[in-house]
Amino acid sequence: MTTSLTAPAAPARQQLPRAHTRARTRRSTAGRRERRTGLAMASPALILLLLFLVIPVLLAFGLSFTNARLISPNPPRFVGLDNFVRAFTADPVFLRSTLNTFVFAAVVVPVQAALGLALAVLVNQKVRGVTAFRVIFFVPVVTSIVVVSILWKFMYQSDGLINSFIDTVTFGAWQGTAWLNNPSTALGAIIVLSIWQAVGFHMLIWLSGLQTIPEELYEAARMDGASPWQQFTNVTWPGLRSTMVFVLVTITIAALGLFVQVDVMTQGGPVNSTTTLVYHAVRKGYREQETGYGATISLIFFVIVLVIALVQRYLTRDED
Template identity: 40%
Template sequence: MTLRNLKPWLFLSPALLVYLTVIFVPAVYTSYLSLFRWNGVTPDKQFVGLRNFIDLFMVDNVFVKALKNNLLWMVGSLVFIMGFGLLLAMLLNRKMKGRTAFRGIFYFPYVLSGIVVASGWAWMYNPTQGFINKLLETIGLESWTHAWLAEPKTALYAVFVAALWQGVGQPMVLFLAGLQTIPQEPYEAAIIDGAKRRQTFRYITLPLLRETFLIVVATTMIGSMKVYDIIYGMTGGGPAESTQVLASWMYYQTFRFANIGTGSAISLTLVLITLVVIIPYVYYTTKKSHV
């Protein structure tokens, strides 16, 4: 092999080394650990094969609840976070005073740490001194006040509202970038033809944003499946495990209960579910966009 043929590999080798060290090798080792029952301390590991995976789906009720919460979180993210992101992008794509400032204001929560957001919103949900209950009392809706994070029926939705506030900035910026690449000629022709705003949105904006939707939907799905920090910071998975998601339950099994094999099985299941959801979507959308 000549030096010219080796050059691409020489340039790729640092990134490849980092990838193998940080991602590939740990992933393979985690897959290996998922086949054992081990507490992470003793030198002996008990080989159990697929028993950890079977127990997750057949015995572990918290895992099933966490999986349902993850799927619910994904649907909510695709509908609300992505929907509000598109709405804000369309509003802030118009010519108006202060639109640059508004873009920064709406994007700012996204750059904050999840733990910072969790701490602030946990205080807002405080049942006695929190802003939300105080606001409801001020406007005469005392009957609506509530221990939002302490009741299993409302805790997950309360945390999702905080995640919505934080996460809407990312799809907004991506949609803004996509909207600014759309030429004005199709809209001008549609206006001449008498098309209404709803029709131009359906037949011009949405089709021309197909590539942007591919990126936004994929990143939103992945983010919803690996959500962890805001849940851990606001509820710790409680009350009564009602806000557990796969990432938080994996943490508890691995580091709190010292079930390394079970935690590894959860992490591998999380990766597989994400791949099952993402790969068909990306393949179908990419193939359709090239037809």
Template identity: 60%
Template sequence: MTANTLSMHRREARMGWAMLGPGLLLLILFVVIPAGLAFGLAFTNARLISPYPPQFVGLDNFIRLAEDETFWRALANVAYFAAVVVPLQSGLALGMALLVNARVRGVNFFRTVYFLPVVTSMVVVSLLWLFMYRQEGLLNEVIRAGTFGLVEGPDWLNDPATAMPAIILMSVWQAAGFHMIIWLSGLQTIPGDLYEAAALDGVSNWQRFWSITWPSLRPTRNLILVTITIQALSLFTQIDVMTQGGPLDSTTTIVHQAVQTGFRQQETSYASAISLVFFVLVLIVSSVQRYLTREKS
């Protein structure tokens, strides 16, 4: 290797590090350092505001967490939310993607309409649906009008039986457009020659979907499965705006409990323990999903 070539490689390396530097610095400041601090605080008795210095308490916070009924209820709520949202949202998004992938007039209008909830702030969407779910809200008015006054809608967010399903319905509606775009990008990578050959052979639409479309979407559906699951496990904004974890902890989640504990009850160490357990949970679920959806040789 000549001196000029070596010098050029060094300049390219310096340029690469210079471009990588700002992003790497932000990653260290806002991800690595907070994660390290949370790990350390989980083994102390630190509080957000306290005149006393933190003391090492070992596994006390984790023992307390294992005996915390609210935490186990939050874990069950998150599991229920993810089990319903993952197939429902991914299936709805795939159906929408198949519709807007057709080459018909005005399809761009429907793509925009389907994607519009995604670009709207989740806080705004939550407030909108909060008014719709009220006892005298739009949803109950539609039910009352559709049944000619024979059926009165429930108090959706104040009934433990309907609060989480109401959150699920709103969450699926808001995020389906985002995953529709991902499905759509996968659909548009499938060669059109495959469909033309299938049409010449007289293959039905369902057979084309099952034999061509679905196998070709394997990398896309793996990505969507992981992203929707992580988003479901991280459920927070809707809960904080609409129910605050109630009624009777029927909608509380792990992230909501961690925020409540750390900032409102000022128990920083216990909130760090909750966050650490949540991190391990997400890591395990993501690893299992990647293992189950891996390419088999």
């Protein structure tokens, strides 16, 4: 009797490992199918990154050690570090471009970030017509930077709108100046334009961060008798830490890559007072056809941006 009752259980025990094996096989097949599908969906972006980012960076790295020219019957020749030595010792325009780039970034980054935060706090108020102000502040962002630069170029002329406005406000005491033709004011004029054009974008980034802070925190602060400034320093600013990191990084990268405004408005002048690293690299690499030297400047610029980004990331890291 014992044998007859336990005999049918043996095939069932033998089938359990087979069922588990089939289940694992199905899961493995589904996982491979998902990976293939994911790779197929990501392949267009990967191909574009490879063609327009990875390969150009590698080519620039290789060309920076040669004397390659854009149009030349002679093949490129390896020159080692000669281009780098030339940049730091025999090219005063490169040094001036580096200085202009850092001055531009040192002014634009804090001013644009602070102004964007101030505008975000203002348009975050629950008052009538606040949506219209958000649109007004954001319109310059969606306008082509080339168009904006051309318009401001006319406004900066001696008989332009800006001088006319100042003349009216000062009752004729102001003697107009050509802002873009004066080496002492040209870079400042481009700084003002750049801040005005891009501050609306960072206002929206700050605004999105403000709207993630729970209202209950402000209610608790008001119940404790906190003033508006204390609410900002103890509730608003700590809640914007991650937003602050993003805003600082994006503004810094955009400021260091200044090119369009200079190319449209001043072409680096007057007396190289507005030339930047990116503009100098493009001018050397394409307009003067010194491809190898232009690649060298681009590589130096890449290292500078990388170092600054790493320093910013270290300074804004989470303490925990």
